[in-house]
Amino acid sequence: MPSTLPFSTPRLPKPLSSNYSFVRDEWPEHLLPIRVHSVQGQVENAENILTRDEQAAATLTRQSGTDPEPCIILDYGFAVAGIPFIKIQGIESSTTGPLNSKAALDFTVSEGYPGILRPDGDGPYPFSAGADTRRRVRFRLKGQGLYESKYVQGSQRWLKLTLVSPAPFSVRIALAGFIPTTSNLPLNRLPGAFQCSDNFMNQLWEYGARTLQLNCIPPRTVPPPWQVSEDMGVLIDSQRCNAYGWGANWTDYEVKFTSMILDGGLAWTVRAKAGPPSVIFIINIGVHKTTLEQWFGYYNQPQITLEPRLISTVDITHIGLELGNWFAVKTICVGTADFKIIIEDCEAAVFKQGTLKAEGFGAFSSCPPDEFPQQLKGSVGIGAGNDQLCRFKDMSVTSVPDGETLYESGLNNPAVLADFGIGWNQFAWISDGAKRDRYPWTADIIIGGRSLYYSTAGVEYVRGNIVTSMLRTGTSLLSGGGPPGRDLTRTAKDEMFNVLTVNYSLYLLLVIYDFWMHTGDDSLLEICWERIKGCLAYTEDRINERGLLEVYNMDAGDYDYYNGLQEGVSTKRNALYVTALRACAAIAKSSAIFDQELSLRYESYANRTFSSIQEHCFDKESRQFIITESRKEGFQQEAHAWLISQGILPPHLLSETFQNFNRLTSTTHNGAPLSFTPDTPSVPRVISPIMSAFQIEAAIHSGRSQDAEDILRKVWAPMADKTSPHFTGTTWEFLKEDGTPFKDDFCSYAQLFSAGPTYLLSRYVLGVESVEAGFKKFIISPRLEIAGLKWAQGRVPTPVGSCIEVRWQMFDGRGWRIECTSPGGLSGRLIVSEYVWSRRSEVLVNGETYKGGEEIDIPVGAFIDVEVIFW
Template sequence: MPGFRTLVWLIQLSFTSAAVLEERSRGSHDADAVFRPVGLAVGTGYSSQTSTVKTFKLNAASSFATIDYGAERAGWPFFDVLKVDRPLQIEIKYSETFPDLQLSSSDGPYPFNVGQANTFRVETFNITKAGRYSSFLLQGGQRWQSIQLLTDGAITFRNVGLEASITTVEPEKLPGKFSSSDDVLNEIWNLGARGTIASCVDEGSQRAVWEVDSKMGVHITNLRPAQTTKAIGFESYTLEFDAFIERGGIWWSVAHSFGILGGFHLQLVGELPSATTFVNTNKTLTPANTISLAKGYAFVNQTSVTSYLLDTFKVPFSVKEKTWYRIKTVLDPKGFLSVSINAKLVFKATLTNYYSGGGSISQSGSFGFGAWQDHAAYFRNVVVTDTANGSTLYTNSLKHQKVLAEYGTGENLASVCLDGPKRDRLVWLGDFYHTSRIIGASTGRFDHSTGTFDFLLKSQIENGQLSISPNLGYDPSIASAFAPTGSYFLEDYQPLGFLSFYHYIRHTNDVAYARKTWNQWEKQLNWLLGKISSTDGLVHFGSAFLGGADAGSAVSCVSAETLYAAADIATTIGKKAAAAKFRESANALADAINDQLWNDATGTYGLSTSDQSAFTVAGTAFCLTSGIASKKQVASAISALDDLQLGFGYKDSSNDDPETTDLNISPNTNGFLLPAILAAEDWERASELIYGVWGAMLANPETNTGASWEYITPQGEPGLGAYTSLGHPWGGAATYILTEWVAGLRTADGVEGFGYKNWILSPDLGFHMGLKHASATVPLFPSGQISVHWEIKKNGQMLVEVRAPKSLKGVFKLGKTKKTLQGKSKYRFTV
């Protein structure tokens, strides 16, 4: 419609920008704090075939630019406009993969939580003059970006980039290092390192996502509703507030949980005047002068973030932009939900008439405020009353900075590691298992480890459990209020979280931190002991990510491994009674596991006492790494893995139907399995798994982010489609495995190995892979390092070189060769 486009640009001078403020200052963008693209393509559509980045122009003949940052990046997008011939509009998309960049919503949106980041992966800019433009909200993780010219005109860009929200250090510059004669392995090591770089953030580095004005209230754009912590237990209430549509409409929620259940979402869309409405506005999803009602997380469904669009109601008058309205939402005890604007009823709905995934319709939970893609609005003067008796429950002007803490929309409160940079921007307890070990092998940011533990420990509730996923912007000490709605529901995340702490202590021997936090860890461990049945001696959880929650092998074996680890830490900090208690409990649990869960017929550990014929990757992994299995059982269980083979790796359970179209391979659980395979000295199987699962992440240039993935399909593609996190440290276990088993540098077993006081150089896996050479450097705590290098010379001998602090003792082992290394800072010898 060229006539319409011409009309649009003639009247665009009245625009303000959608998800941004034009030429918003975001700092100097110096080279140390900026990610710049490595490739650019300009043409009539998307193209992954990019070349040198330079000044570029978009016009009617070439309206698309595809930008490649080369690897997983994160930050606030900005661009410099060198020249523009008239007011025009551009649409910018962000994505981890190139194929997903071409979707209408790119690889978003992500309404799972606020996460101090843009909920959307698409935003539109109105360009009226030359200068710098930048996004107010950050993109947490991306490799690809596109810019499309939407209206008539021509625009010339000089600079495009991301003001970094994470460190800009590259893997090869980290304190921890790995290299070998195989470039594929070198890139595989980088996967976990880069995933951790992208996911671990410094305190205050993730900026506030609400702006507060002392007169207008809070300004919100491109963000799912953030919930107040002051209304967690509210039920059947009436919410009133003032709203001012700057562009598009407003988004608010009621009866919303802080856990995994979502809530009711409402979106009022204004009249969408042509003078201020972007030409790419989806008027089917957001029709003018309507209120949409949804249940779940948003108004569109995306993989596991389920949403149900329940209804759309016509507003009986035109809703103007830049006009204040009083919005009233009533949750009636009889099951009605109604909305009025300026005391005029728009709709009254019977909630039981709608399907939203089955189960009961709850009217309990908090409320919050947000704005849809390219929408912007102000909110103020909130009042909540009890619908039944009219008593006042809550008031807030939303005109003071304190609202940021209450709604979890301020800057991040601690240096922590997130589940992933773009989507699950939460501090997941169990998912830190691999990240904790990757930090020790690569970034050496032990402050990120202790920061994460401190954040999680603040969420401890009376029974000893820690929140499994505290939010980035909320004070985690309020997490006990989240407990009824799911933030403690995966009970096996408690032992997985403790094992993350154990691996930190094993690497660092940070005795002071262990002593400082021990009372809280012991409280968690005592909770765990309470989950061991006095009847059968096995662990009984209510729910478990690893499967087999009730008397299962995975939950029982990971608990046994946790108790053995706890005994070691208790020993090293002088808690002899606690050490004896935990070791005795672990031994008893081990006996019960071998007595009741080992299945001679299948030659492995059964899923649970109620399903002995099935078995799992996680059960096999932890029953072997915990030391519970005998040598004969280890060999048998590893051999049984053949029945779990799926594509490049292993499916989670023998119960999983390989013909199921959505069946995926988990680098997380396959990562648990790797040490078990190596302990069995099955070098060929370990090599195949590393090259298979982690090699698949590198195979396709259009999906390779240079970081580890969350899931992969049996065919080697991202496992949850566009929803998949491709910067997920939980998928990066190969990073520390390559350091520990290919280069061969790892701590000795038990307390004697804590802090590398005793270390091992045993490059069996690297030798059996046929490598010509391998090197690794491991950062020590609080300072120092150990560096190793070995290479196979032409005469068939292995030359070994080591640099380590004199105070540490090492042993070189390869096959039957064993050599003690002690009393020197440098070692050089041949084998």
């Protein structure tokens, strides 16, 4: 029978490849900007820098010391990633002899436009040791030729070139840009695809996919931040201190090393712990004065949320340190006694220890200005402060008083990079924030991983993160992340590179479950299973007499660190535990594990905590679930989203709970939901896209498409505004009430937390979802109704190589039609939505009259064409 509902929209183009791997075009040699935004000072032919004609050049000139430093601001239009480079065509200076050693060009980058107007761009970011600390690279010019940075800049739309050389000086720049380190495959050629009649939704899908491209890091593409030579030790340029990975439990010791300052100074740290800041000592060599400083923090330059504190400064000019000369440094750490620093056999300084009896990431945020936390044990690290270039060699750490050698190295062999966790990245991995958090954080990809399966299909990147965590040794909790350069072949337990929390471990269990459902990779389950059981055993040991999970201190940490720890009994954590137990019960029943007894035990644990949440976490007076037993005031977005999605919320409370969700929107500029209601004490007012994605899922599961659509439009609207100075074509970590990035430039503008629309649209508007590992069985159930949507089409990659392809269209007043293609080896079911099915007068399947129900089988490798004719 001929179709009575002919499609009126063109089909999607075929994907570039049918392989279930990260499809990649031949990468361009260089990523060049697309326009000159503005210039300052004496700049000629700025447009030449946009071309690939290396004979043409832009010229920056500074005639006198009173002239402004000439600069060019360049725009890429959207965020890119890579290693900064410049090609200098020529240099002119009125000075005779060699170029002045201070001749330099600053290469500054930023995601949003406001950041590029700052001297250091939108950085530095000194938390992620192993990544480039700065967002401003200083190229020290020695003549014409190609200059490359040694480090990756992970996400930036804006680039500023500034001549900082003494006058008179002129430089001709032929090229400037990035050597790409991640995929730049056009989004319409990805393995996965989504299109619909609403262009805003199409943009959201693409912004998530582009964010994933920037965060997927191929193996051996992140260079170590140290350069090692056999006779000169390690060369370090403006990098935060990296600590030896196996020294976190050292107590009393003295550390010795030999060092050389090439520019500015050097830095080292003692008693450093995993994660939190530590004591840093910095030598600064100036023109007429040399100083030794004591800091507490990560670096000697402030950055939002990571504010360092200068504790003390001592003049050490009398020691006679000179640029380019080696000198010996010894630091003595004993008990609570003052730190003693000896340079060239001369006592250079005695610095106090902190007295604050607290630890953790926020330990000194509220302490007096002249105080800081006391640290009586920890490792040793070396680095360089801002605009400092230095060398280190011949390091030894000896215990006091027994003289045991704790560590010894000439720092002149590549193996030293693994000691300090900063070698080349061994695996493909995915970071959660391309600019800032460039560790393979495993738990933070709970949203981004799902979006990856529907778009880039780069499953090897998610697998790399999971395996990285599984190869770590330590407690039964699962490592939340680690530096990409950690040597995973070493069996000794490392203490410096672990971030361990219950929530992060539970998220990782869900990441593993999602990976298995989308790939069917049973071999990964076999790698993970013993660690999974250990993690759940650790967590179950913290169940109290009421059947609720109760944890404290860093065990209670979570990705929303800015909201403070949710210690004790947390509703969200308990709902998350129920979710993880159910996922692990399903894994236990798989053919790869096949432990029916353990599966039943996990299900019983989940049912127990499910009931305990309902009985003990609901506050009858406020008619909502508590945040924690000590934080009952206010309404938490994410906790209630998990409760709804897992069916823990009693049905009679559903309508009332969505009314409470509306309270989250009362103060925001466009009605986007906050993560907590304004009456919640001690939390900032933040719009969290990751929490909003969970709320969207809760709304979809509750049949409330209008609520889900409202959140999609309102939360992501500021990111899609191309007139915004913050636009990058990628998705942001979090937002303020006014729709601008939260915490200013510290916010990651290419963050997996916010890539949720990519999977939400493919899973619920296109309708494709795996219901048996590896898509062996799947459903096609378009159930998120977007107002006015006329059609949607797309493809979803599968592990058999071919995609599941779907195309549907609504015909005004006449009916609805859908075409589905199932790859060989996979079978599915089409579930027609109640909105469509309730209006049927006739149903045709492949042109034949159909008399069955709204669930229609899709045989293995079949094509199915369904028309629902309306009455």
